[in-house]
Amino acid sequence: MNRRLVNFISLLICLFLNIVFTQKMVHQFKFENYDVAIMYCVLNLILFPIALFVFKRDEKQSEVNRREQ
């Protein structure tokens, strides 16, 4: 599959997971399962550097592609 597409889709998945984790976090907080809420919060925090990494990698790859052309 196209590398550009892979990067793009993995970013979309990151954002989707963000939404899911946020929803879960709020629910678990309301249910007073605070440890589970913290776990989802950490997962949410981890997703941001992953998204940033994917974005940077995409930038680098397109740079390489441009030079090869």
Next chain:
Amino acid sequence: MSEKNNRIPFDENNYTHNIHRNNERKLDRRGFMKTLVGAAGVFAVSSLPWGAVAAKELMGLSEKEYPHKKIADLNKIGIGEAVDFKFPGEHDDALLIRLSEEKFVAYNSACTHLQCPVFWVKEEGEMICPCHHGKFDVESGSPVAGPPRRPLPTIEVKVENGAVYAVRVKRYES
């Protein structure tokens, strides 16, 4: 082109006359990906307070002692009757119910569904939330019917010198 660039076409203050390329303002792939990353960042930042408050709750920082507050004199409350009071703050409605000669229960009377005031129905022996007909068990404060899913926070009470005092708000187990 250079002649065009050197010329000031007209007096203006919104600086949009220099957009010429087709679809220049449209979102391209890179711009959209940047938005996605930004959104992930917003999610991360906005989940911080939840985590912080959850950690605070876990460490038990919010379990504090309030000054004891007199609710009512013993002889003013008949068995099976209820008294409204405010505890711990001025705006936290609470409900004291005398179940027997010795037994008192008190709960924060804001329904755990949408914060409507729960009241005591003596004839049915239940605490009822009028908004959506949620019902709570009087012994434990746990929900028995209707939309609420979490129990009412219990307030510990103490009988002293012929009067009932509110001592503290008990954390309820999930």
